[in-house]
Amino acid sequence: MEEIMSMVVHGCKLAKELESNLAATMAAGSQQQPSLMISSSCDDIIKIFSIVKQRVDNNGMVEYHHQNQNQMLYPEAAAGTAAVPGNIDPSFQEWLRSSVTQAMDHLLFHKIPPFEMEGCSTTTRLRGVTGGGGEGGDGHVQGTLMEVSAETSAARGGGGGGSSSQRHRRSDSARTRIVPAPQFGNTEIPPDDGYTWRKYGQKEILNSKFPRSYYRCTHQKMYNCPAKKQVQRLDDDPYTFEVTYHDEHTCHMSSTAPSAHPSAAVVLPPEITHDQMNQTITMQQPSSTTLGRWLSMELGTGGSGSGSSGGAGPSSSSAVRYDREGELQYLNVANMADAMFNSGSSSSNSMEFIFPPMEDKWQHEEKKK
DNA sequence: AAAATTTGACCCGC
DNA sequence: GCGGGTCAAATTTT
Numbered sequence: 001m002e003e004i005m006s007m008v009v010h011g012c013k014l015a016k017e018l019e020s021n022l023a024a025t026m027a028a029g030s031q032q033q034p035s036l037m038i039s040s041s042c043d044d045i046i047k048i049f050s051i052v053k054q055r056v057d058n059n060g061m062v063e064y065h066h067q068n069q070n071q072m073l074y075p076e077a078a079a080g081t082a083a084v085p086g087n088i089d090p091s092f093q094e095w096l097r098s099s100v101t102q103a104m105d106h107l108l109f110h111k112i113p114p115f116e117m118e119g120c121s122t123t124t125r126l127r128g129v130t131g132g133g134g135e136g137g138d139g140h141v142q143g144t145l146m147e148v149s150a151e152t153s154a155a156r157g158g159g160g161g162g163s164s165s166q167r168h169r170r171s172d173s174a175r176t177r178i179v180p181a182p183q184f185g186n187t188e189i190p191p192d193d194g195y196t197w198r199k200y201g202q203k204e205i206l207n208s209k210f211p212r213s214y215y216r217c218t219h220q221k222m223y224n225c226p227a228k229k230q231v232q233r234l235d236d237d238p239y240t241f242e243v244t245y246h247d248e249h250t251c252h253m254s255s256t257a258p259s260a261h262p263s264a265a266v267v268l269p270p271e272i273t274h275d276q277m278n279q280t281i282t283m284q285q286p287s288s289t290t291l292g293r294w295l296s297m298e299l300g301t302g303g304s305g306s307g308s309s310g311g312a313g314p315s316s317s318s319a320v321r322y323d324r325e326g327e328l329q330y331l332n333v334a335n336m337a338d339a340m341f342n343s344g345s346s347s348s349n350s351m352e353f354i355f356p357p358m359e360d361k362w363q364h365e366e367k368k369k
Numbered sequence: 370a371a372a373a374t375t376t377g378a379c380c381c382g383c
Numbered sequence: 384g385c386g387g388g389t390c391a392a393a394t395t396t397t
Contacts, residue, residue: 199374201389374395
């Protein structure tokens with residue numbers, strides 16, 4: 001048991017090393033051989049997690065997660081022991097999946113620069129970044145986020161005039177963000193951004209392959225929250241969404257506002273402060289923060305929990321915040337864990353569950369239509 | 370039963 | 384009239 005845990009930690013450390021080396025390599029330019037380094041590092045990581053998976057599958061760790069589900073007095077431990085492929089509670093998987101994207105969202109709002117590929121400006125379109133040269137490989141790069149001006153995105157499709165004003169003249173608070181689809185799980189939907197949205201429309205858009213979906217805040221009526229968003233897949237990169245936000249959420253200002261996390265639908269008494277609410281949420285569910293915090297601690301970064309200064313931004317309602325480093329680790333590790341969970345018990349190919357064949361998934365999803 | 374999604378109709382600016 | 388955004392009834396999901 002403890003051995004398995006230490007192996008997981010070791011694997012995480014390797015992943016962290018890979019990450020930092022990757023950043024250093026990128027910064028140093030392309031004279032080094034990043035692919036070799038990445039390849040060997042990935043091999044090591046995969047080996048370790050494969051061993052862990054095998055041991056876990058043969059081990060008695062399964063019983064733990066049920067009781068942890070109900071008594072989250074030690075959520076960190078729960079998050080750790082719940083990592084049992086095939087036996088994991090679906091809600092936990094769902095939470096993990098959304099937590100990854102939530103962290104991604106957080107990254108965006110802190111304006112952490114996406115990695116700069118050679119010759120690709122971070123202020124321009126995403127194409128070069130996600131395309132990876134267009135050789136038709138797995139292509140999709142997760143963790144690449146950027147914010148572009150609404151004007152830029154309005155010019156999409158060859159400058160067809162754009163929709164500067166519509167029925168309700170937009171306040172100019174529109175913010176367009178390029179968001180990669182979840183690498184695992186349902187890639188049809190854009191990553192969760194921490195708010196709950198209700199879809200109220202979908203439209204075929206001229207010169208676009210994919211329809212545009214219209215969402216408004218679930219609590220629009222209850223709290224008069226004007227927030228809306230439009231989601232559209234990019235023509236030339238279906239793994240990437242262009243999400244345009246209109247108006248700010250007002251629901252999170254309300255003392256009775258629902259939790260920012262979709263799965264934490266708790267209504268709190270008015271006297272509870274924002275901080276208290278965060279704590280409450282953390283205690284009530286295996287929230288994204290628990291695993292992240294646990295992993296951060298295990299990784300030796302001392303995830304302090306209360307990281308950046310609060311703000312009224314959308315992701316400020318995430319339960320607990322992290323510093324950048326912690327978030328990045330959290331992202332990577334959560335991805336890895338997600339990959340393991342999604343492997344289920346059927347797949348025996350460790351490579352496959354770490355890097356699932358995305359293309360098949362897409363085709364499968366498209367066929368359903 | 371309530372909430373969420375789907376989808377055709379409608380509205381409005383250009 | 385066209386295109387994009389929204390409405391709202393019907394349907395599906397929880």
